[in-house]
Amino acid sequence: MGISEKILSVDISSKKVKVGIISEKLELETVSIQEYHSFDEDINGFAKRLDMNDIWNKVKIGIKTVIKKNKPDSIIGISSCGQRMATVFLDKQGNEIYGGPNTDMRGIDSAYLIEDEFSETELFNITAHSPFFMFTLARLLWFKEEREELYENFGKILMLDDWIVYKLTGKYYSDYSSLGESLLFDIRKKRWSQEIIEAFDINHEILPEITNSNTFVGDLNPELRNEFGINQKVSVFKGCGDSQANLLGMGVIGIGNVGISLGTTAPIHLVVDKPIIDPELNFWTECHVIKNQWLIEANTGGTGRAYDWFKTAFISNTERDANEVMNELLSKNKPVIRSTYAFLGPELMALKDQTSIKRGVFIFPPPSMIGEELPRLENFAQSAIEGICFGILENFQALHQFSKSEPKLFCSGGMAKSYEFCKILVNILDREIKVPQFKDSAFIGCAMNVLMGLNLYQDYRNIVDELMKFEKISIEKQTSNIYKKIFKEWKNLKTKISRL
DSSP states (O other): OOTTOEEEEEEEOSSEEEEEEEETTSOEEEEEEEEOOEEESSTTSOOEEEOHHHHHHHHHHHHHHHHHTSOGGGEEEEEEEEOTTOEEEEETTSOEEEEEOTTOOGGGGTHHHHHHHOOHHHHHHHHSOOOGGGSHHHHHHHHHHHOHHHHTTEEEEEEHHHHHHHHHHSOOEEEHHHHTTTTOEETTTTEEOHHHHHHTTOOGGGSOEEEOTTOEEEEOOHHHHHHHTOOSOOEEEOOEEHHHHHHHHTTOOSTTEEEEEESSSOEEEEEESSOOOOTTSOSEEEEOSSTTOEEEEEEOOSHHHHHHHHHHHHHTTSSSOHHHHHHHHHHTOOOOTTSOEEESSOOOOOTTOOSSOOOOEEEOOOTTSTTOOOOOHHHHHHHHHHHHHHHHHHHHHHHHTTOSSOOEEEEEEGGGGOHHHHHHHHHHHTSOEEEESOSOHHHHHHHHHHHHHTTOSSSHHHHHHHHOOEEEEOOOHHHHHHHHHHHHHHHHHHHHHTTO
16 A cells, blocks of 8 residues: 555444545545434334435535545555444345334334244254344334335345445445344354245345455445545445444454444453353354354343443533543542442343343432441442443353353443553453554454555455554452452342342
C-alpha cells in the first residue's frame, strides 16, 4: 500500500451508524458517528422495525463526512459489519420490504410453527442457537403467516451486513460468520440447512450465495463513486458480523483466545477448532471469520445499557464529561466486603430463564445503621461496575469448560476506553487482559478484511503481529483476592434477589 492509501469501514451497531477511515498502518484516523432509532409496530413493543432509508442516508452522510477529511481517491477498499440478528427482506425488484433490528421479537407469534417441525434439541443441534423467536427464520415465518402478499414478493433475505454490501455494489452475498444468527444455517456443514429450508418450503432463490469474509464481491457502484467524489474504482470486500469484526480488531485470532466485546451487551467468545454444541442448549456456536475456527458465545446481557443508565441517572447533571466523572469516582475506591452491591442485569447467560422481568437492585448499608460508613456516589459507581464485571466473570467461568488450555483474554469496546474499568475487570477475572490501541475494534476488523482481500498479507496472524499494538493490564493479587470474597457474597445475594 502507498503511504496515502486508506480503507473505509462501515459499522452499523445496535444504536449507531459509524463510518471510519483506517490507515495502511491499521490506525483509526477519522470517524463519523450518527444515532438511529428503531420504532415499535405493535402496542406491546415486541415488533420493531428499522427505517432502512434513514439508515442508508446516514451511511452515505458518514462516508461523505470522513472522505472530506481525506483525499477521496486515497480509498482503496471498503468493508463493513452489522449488528447480528438484524435482518433485511427485499422484494423482487431489490427494494426494502422490511428491516428489523436484533430486538425485533415479532417471531414469538410464529414460534409454534417451528416447534411443530423441530424440537428444541433438534434445531439446536443444527444451528447451535435458541430461542426460536429471536432469529431470521421466525420473522420470515411471521411474514408468511401474517403478511402473505409481502412474503410472496420476497426477492432476497439478507443479514444487515449483507445489506450494506448490496447497497454498495448491487450484489447479493452472505458470509459464514453472519449467517450463524439466521437459524437457517447448519453450523457443522457450514451451509444453508436443507432440513430447515425444506421443512418450511422456503424458496432457494431468496437465499444469497455464501462466501468467506474478505472475499471481493464487486466494485463500488459508479453512481455512489460520483456522489462521494471518488474517481477511480474501489473494491468492496465481504465483511462479517459485528462481533466477529470486534474479535479481529482486538486480535482474537487463535484457538483458546477469549474476546470480551464491551458494547450495548457484552458477548464473550471463546475460539475453538471445531463446532462444539452446548449440551445444555444455552451457549451459542458460530463461525469465526478465520477458516477452521468457530466461536462459542456467552452473552452477559445489557452491560453497556447498565453503564449508560448509571451515568444518565446519577451524573448527567454535571457540565463535565460523564465518562471522566465516572473514572474519577472509580479511582477513589478500593473494593470492600459487605459494602455496596449492584444488580442491574448483567449475569450468566441463561436463555431458558427469561420468563419474568427481573428487578434492578442496589444493596447498601442504610442511614439508620449506627457505626456504618454510609455509601457515597463513588460507592454506587463502583458497585455498578463491579456488578457488570461479575456478570462477565460468570460467563467466562462457564466458557472455560470448553477450552482445552488456559485462555488468553482480550477486550475492546466503549468501556474498555476506561483504564479504571479495565483494572476492576482484570482483578475480578483474576487474569491479565490485552487491550488493543484502538478500542473501536470493529473498524479495525473490517480493515483487516480489506488487507486480506487485497492479498497484502498472508494471514490474519501476520496483520496482528506487524500492525497491532496492545496494552497489557496486569492483576493486583491482593485486590483480586478481595474480589473473590466479594463475588461469593454477590452471588449469594443475587440468588435471594431473583425471588423478588
